[in-house]
Amino acid sequence: MIDINDTISSCELAYLGDAVIELLTRQRLVEKGIHGAGNLNKAALGYVTAVAQSAAIERVLPVLTEKETDVYKRGRNQHSASIPKSASAAQYRRATGFEALFGYLWLVGEHERAKYLFSVAYPEVESDTENAE
Numbered sequence: 001m002i003d004i005n006d007t008i009s010s011c012e013l014a015y016l017g018d019a020v021i022e023l024l025t026r027q028r029l030v031e032k033g034i035h036g037a038g039n040l041n042k043a044a045l046g047y048v049t050a051v052a053q054s055a056a057i058e059r060v061l062p063v064l065t066e067k068e069t070d071v072y073k074r075g076r077n078q079h080s081a082s083i084p085k086s087a088s089a090a091q092y093r094r095a096t097g098f099e100a101l102f103g104y105l106w107l108v109g110e111h112e113r114a115k116y117l118f119s120v121a122y123p124e125v126e127s128d129t130e131n132a133e
Contacts, residue, residue: 017103075100
């Protein structure tokens with residue numbers, strides 16, 4: 001098992017977590033039957049923006065283990081040189097912690113846990129994606 005405390009920074013976890021969330025998002029949207037790259041990209045915005053991820057972590061926090069909460073907080077508290085104009089600093093920090101959590105879960109092989117937390121994080125987006133077609 002990988003010891004993330006000694007070898008992998010929060011920044012690196014968030015980098016990987018961004019890709020994991022993107023993969024889970026793309027899988028969900030394709031499985032929903034959304035067609036066309038433009039429609040898929042538009043629907044993905046409900047998942048991958050800092051604002052969407054900031055809201056998503058609030059839904060996930062109550063079901064996190066102590067270790068998962070620690071990883072989230074470590075990622076959230078990481079200093080960032082830039083913040084997108086579309087999100088507040090607090091939203092961006094929460095989104096970074098959310099991404100770090102998913103990076104951690106992927107690295108330690110907790111793929112099913114990542115999928116479960118993804119479903120908790122984005123329950124209402126299911127119906128929203130149907131309108132993107």
